[in-house]
Amino acid sequence: MRRIGLQLIAEKKAAILADSREKSSAAKDGVERKDVHGRDLLTLLIKANMASDIPESQRLTDDEVLALAGHETTSSATTWCLFSLAEHPDIQRKLREELLTMPTDSPTMDEIMSLPYLEMVVKEVMRYHSPVPMTNRVATKDDLIPLNKPFTDKRGQVHDSIPISKGDPVMIPILVINRSKALWGEDAHEFKPERWENTPEAISSIPGVWSHILSFLGGPRSCIGYRFSLVEMKALIFTLVRAFEFELAVPVTDIKKKSTIVQRPFLISEPKGGSQMPLIIKPYRPL
Numbered sequence: 474m475r476r477i478g479l480q481l482i483a484e485k486k487a488a489i490l491a492d493s494r495e496k497s498s499a500a501k502d503g504v505e506r507k508d509v510h511g512r513d514l515l516t517l518l519i520k521a522n523m524a525s526d527i528p529e530s531q532r533l534t535d536d537e538v539l540a541l542a543g544h545e546t547t548s549s550a551t552t553w554c555l556f557s558l559a560e561h562p563d564i565q566r567k568l569r570e571e572l573l574t575m576p577t578d579s580p581t582m583d584e585i586m587s588l589p590y591l592e593m594v595v596k597e598v599m600r601y602h603s604p605v606p607m608t609n610r611v612a613t614k615d616d617l618i619p620l621n622k623p624f625t626d627k628r629g630q631v632h633d634s635i636p637i638s639k640g641d642p643v644m645i646p647i648l649v650i651n652r653s654k655a656l657w658g659e660d661a662h663e664f665k666p667e668r669w670e671n672t673p674e675a676i677s678s679i680p681g682v683w684s685h686i687l688s689f690l691g692g693p694r695s696c697i698g699y700r701f702s703l704v705e706m707k708a709l710i711f712t713l714v715r716a717f718e719f720e721l722a723v724p725v726t727d728i729k730k731k732s733t734i735v736q737r738p739f740l741i742s743e744p745k746g747g748s749q750m751p752l753i754i755k756p757y758r759p760l
């Protein structure tokens with residue numbers, strides 16, 4: 474994904490430069506912000522970033538452009554999906570059976586989005602693994618956070634809200650809410666795509682922008698890329714799981730999650746090895 478992502482950025486840059494030279498062969502060399510047309514996110518980002526009238530200090534590197542275009546989050550979500558499929562061969566088989574019912578290797582977006590078990594697997598990956606496990610906000614005014622269930626403090630006083638003051642930091646525990654037993658039931662800590670056939674009433678109170686989970690957050694500053702990301706992830710899983718079988722190449726106890734905004738896999742036995750998820754990948758051959 475990284476190699477192809479950087480290649481796409483290089484190709485877009487070259488095309489933008491060629492286009493701007495053609496339009497103004499006489500006067501200037503380079504792009505100006507007013508030249509920025511084009512509708513897709515990557516073109517807008519690259520054109521704005523290449524404009525000669527923004528200061529050098531405000532420019533993004535190609536790696537930052539790649540991360541911004543959603544590469545980090547979607548690729549780590551896909552990695553955790555392969556991890557769970559490797560850990561649960563029965564779920565992997567059931568998913569492959571569904572994917573192989575599609576008569577083509579290149580389905581349309583609507584065809585990919587119509588596969589019910591793939592939908593459940595992706596929802597469960599996003600709930601269970603929550604690639605962005607938490608985020609923060611700062612209160613802009615004094616306020617009261619209302620509570621679903623009142624709580625009793627050390628002095629025996631009952632509260633039905635939590636007062637916050639202007640400037641207080643507020644941590645939003647995405648992963649904790651996505652795995653709360655009070656909301657999801659006793660099996661909340663298990664990876665179980667089938668739960669999406671019949672979800673508990675309690676989750677309807679979670680104000681997530683998608684599927685009553687907080688993975689893409691909610692409200693006016695929720696993720697703008699979530700639909701794109703779901704299609705991208707489904708297309709990757711569709712292609713990979715139809716063609717290959719996945720097994721973990723190390724004991725599951727050796728894999729741990731570390732969060733640097735996005736949760737990535739590391740090996741306990743190789744603390745200096747960087748982020749990795751060793752898998753044994755075999756071509757799928759039907760019996």
Ligand code: HEM
Pocket residue numbers: 514541542543544546547550603604605608609687688689690693694695696697698699701702
């Ligand atoms: C699995 C994939 C993804 C996950 C889990 C994810 C998650 C999130 C979360 C939790 C936020 C809110 C962060 C905060 O305000 O603290 C967010 C914001 C955002 N996401 Fe995503 N994201 C994903 C993919 C993408 C993609 C593919 C794009 C772009 C194509 C994207 C673009 C954005 C943008 C621009 C914001 C900021 C929105 C705003 O502040 O108004 N995301 N994302």
